[in-house]
Amino acid sequence: MATAAGEARCVKCGKEKSTVRCDGCSQPFCYNHLIEHRQELDKQLDEIEVNRDLFRQTLTDQSAKPENQTLMKQVNQWEQDSIDKIRHTANKARELILKHTTKYLTEIEIKLDTLTKQLRESREENDFIEADLQRWNTQLIEMNNELDKPSNITIQQDLTPLISTIRVNVSGNL
């Protein structure tokens, strides 16, 4: 079949026909397929418009609720994780103190019983001197101190930081 001048192969159907070159993609189309080609482009434009509408909604939502922003969520997550770590460490420390408190309270209880007996006996017998009074006084003061701050439990601060800090860096003009 002879090919008339100006005829080329349509990229869609591959037939040699009168074609029109699309300005956008520079490809030759027969008339039928040129219409189809334009329809395809229209469809793509439709999709972009749908996505634009979706993005418009996302932007509106985020302007109304900036706390939903991913960066904000990242900060919130860091905050929560840090609090959890601190709370966990504090709970462990309290647990350990409580466990030992029960033990030393029993010990103080026994010491106080002994002192009470001594005081009672000394009064009944009316047998005590200044040195006894001094000793009992010291014992009471010691028990008082021990009750407030048991000598075998101390709290030591570790220099290793429990949490890492965060910083927001903003570059450019804002």
Ligand SMILES: [Zn+2]
């Ligand atoms: Zn064609």
Ligand SMILES: [Zn+2]
């Ligand atoms: Zn085209």
